[in-house]
Amino acid sequence: MLCHWAARSKQAHPLVTPALFAIPSLFISPPTLALLWYGGGAIGGLVGKGRKHTACWISLGVFSILFTNSALRVFAAADAPAHVKIGGGVAGNAALAAVFFVLGVAPWFFLRRQNAGKD
Numbered sequence: 001m002l003c004h005w006a007a008r009s010k011q012a013h014p015l016v017t018p019a020l021f022a023i024p025s026l027f028i029s030p031p032t033l034a035l036l037w038y039g040g041g042a043i044g045g046l047v048g049k050g051r052k053h054t055a056c057w058i059s060l061g062v063f064s065i066l067f068t069n070s071a072l073r074v075f076a077a078a079d080a081p082a083h084v085k086i087g088g089g090v091a092g093n094a095a096l097a098a099v100f101f102v103l104g105v106a107p108w109f110f111l112r113r114q115n116a117g118k119d
Contacts, residue, residue: 014045032069035062056107063104070097 018041025034039062046055073093 012045014049014051015042017045018042032066035065039063052111056111059107060104063100067097067100067104070094070100 018038021041022034022038025037039058042058043055043062046052046058070093074090074097077090077093
C-alpha cells in the first residue's frame, strides 16, 4: 500500500515519502537501520528531482551519524569487560565506520567531478 501511494502521488515530497517506509521499520529493527532506510530514500528522491547538492548534504549527515554510532561501538567493544559481547566486535565495527565514512564523503567527489551547481 505504501509503495502504491508513493508511486501514484503527484505531490510526493522527496524528504517526506521515505518516512513512510522508515517509520514502520523502527518497530522491528534498530534505529540505525531506519535511519539508513530514510536516508537512502531521501537521497534517491532528491537526486531524482535534480537536487544533487541537497542530496549530498543529506548523505553526509546520515552517514556521519552512522559513522559516529559505529565508532562509539568500537570504543565500547574495546573497553568492555571480557564477559560482555558486543555484536560485530572491534574489527567489524571499525570496518562499518570506515564504510560509512566513505559513503558520506564520496558523493561530494562525484558532485564536484560532474561540475554540478547548487540547487
